[in-house]
Amino acid sequence: xxxxxxxxxxxxxxxxxxxxxxxxxxxxxxxxxxxxxxxxxxxxxxxxxxxxxxxxxxxxxxxxxxxxxxxxxxxxxxxxxxxxxxxxxxxxxxxxxxxxxxxxxxxxxxxxxxxxxxxxxxxxxxxxxxxxxxxxxxxxxxxxxxxxxxxxxxxxxxxxxxxxxxxxxxxxxxxxxxxxxxxxxxxxxxxxxxxxxxxxxxxxxxxxxxxxxxxxxxxxxxxxxxxxxxxxxxxxxxxxxxxxxxxxxxxxxxxxxxxxxxxxxxxxxxxxxxxxxxxxxx
Numbered sequence: 219x220x221x222x223x224x225x226x227x228x229x230x231x232x233x234x235x236x237x238x239x240x241x242x243x244x245x246x247x248x249x250x251x252x253x254x255x256x257x258x259x260x261x262x263x264x265x266x267x268x269x270x271x272x273x274x275x276x277x278x279x280x281x282x283x284x285x286x287x288x289x290x291x292x293x294x295x296x297x298x299x300x301x302x303x304x305x306x307x308x309x310x311x312x313x314x315x316x317x318x319x320x321x322x323x324x325x326x327x328x329x330x331x332x333x334x335x336x337x338x339x340x341x342x343x344x345x346x347x348x349x350x351x352x353x354x355x356x357x358x359x360x361x362x363x364x365x366x367x368x369x370x371x372x373x374x375x376x377x378x379x380x381x382x383x384x385x386x387x388x389x390x391x392x393x394x395x396x397x398x399x400x401x402x403x404x405x406x407x408x409x410x411x412x413x414x415x416x417x418x419x420x421x422x423x424x425x426x427x428x429x430x431x432x433x434x435x436x437x438x439x440x441x442x443x444x445x446x447x448x449x450x451x452x453x454x455x456x457x458x459x460x461x462x463x464x465x466x467x468x469x470x471x472x473x474x475x476x477x478x479x480x481x482x483x484x485x486x487x488x489x490x491x492x493x494x495x496x497x498x499x500x
Contacts, residue, residue, distance in 0.1 A: 220472055
């Protein structure tokens, strides 16, 4: 299942989101709890598009609840060098919409993984070796990644795979940057998404800007390496030049050359041209 869907967004975000999910073969067999991981990388969004749009996550939650209104849904993020998750939830509007849904009886919660109980996971990977990790992510769940299309000075791109780096419960995440590719690979083996969504309506050059590129696009698929490979190509990069993408594909987390459905890939391929970058990969 390496098919990747591309949908041009319109004024109705819910319809566009539903279309891209359906084209990527739907939610699959959903079970509680559903964990949704947005990309909330900072408390200071320098572009207005560097953090996952809460409206997109709200629409995703409502689509899930329309499928099964008894689901338990947890939106998960950790503290990091540039933010406290709880403050970021409040600032960017996550607290408000979750509160409204809870008043309507939905079992939707915001979880700060930095405050979660830690459990030892029996796992020997490239970085983690029987390590203690948040119980929420190692117990049984249905995981959905909702990332933003961005470049990154360490990993070239930040998409579905890199979004998992934010599962680290330690606030000093920058101290782990020297092992970032190994950590990304391990987390994607430990927490394998059932669905990967990338918001590429406005793609961002650099993890927090400064430049942006209007693309009006949602990208989705089941395999994170496949989804990120399409995103990388739309940015003018070759997937085989992105180390964590190659490692993930070698571990069966997708392919570097997936089939695409929906919008014509070529219609978007010149919008985000790597030859014009000034700050994305420095």
